[in-house]
Amino acid sequence: MNTNIRTKLYAALCCAFGSxxxxxxxxxxxxxxxxxxVVRFADLDIxxxxxxxxxxxxxxxxxxxxxxxxxxxDPILRPAVRACIDKAIDNAVRKxxxxxxxxxxxxxxxxxxxxxx
Numbered sequence: 001m002n003t004n005i006r007t008k009l010y011a012a013l014c015c016a017f018g019s020x021x022x023x024x025x026x027x028x029x030x031x032x033x034x035x036x037x038v039v040r041f042a043d044l045d046i047x048x049x050x051x052x053x054x055x056x057x058x059x060x061x062x063x064x065x066x067x068x069x070x071x072x073x074d075p076i077l078r079p080a081v082r083a084c085i086d087k088a089i090d091n092a093v094r095k096x097x098x099x100x101x102x103x104x105x106x107x108x109x110x111x112x113x114x115x116x117x
Contacts, residue, residue, distance in 0.1 A: 035069065037062040039092065052100035056093075063088035 039058045045051040067084035093105040 035066045037066050046098045056104045059092045
């Protein structure tokens with residue numbers, strides 16, 4: 001019963017803070033900044049599978065670092081951390097826009113194939 005109440009409380013708090021962040025004025029001193037981390041990859045050839053894999057590892061590590069800091073270690077909030085990590089990785093991979101990296105994250109070879117009869 002205590003866990004159920006705690007879950008409902010966290011859900012209510014997340015909704016309240018989430019909607020507050022959406023409606024908060026951008027110039028407000030109280031508005032929270034979205035945490036981010038720069039991932040550098042000038043030393044990698046991301047056109048190769050090895051380079052793309054190395055960059056993917058860096059992106060994953062940065063996503064874990066940022067998302068774990070933002071939510072903390074409460075086990076009830078672990079699904080929120082997982083969603084944060086997934087979204088951060090997806091956004092970073094799309095922003096880099098490299099076929100080998102995209103294939104690592106979303107699968108496929110990056111080639112578009114049409115079905116035939």
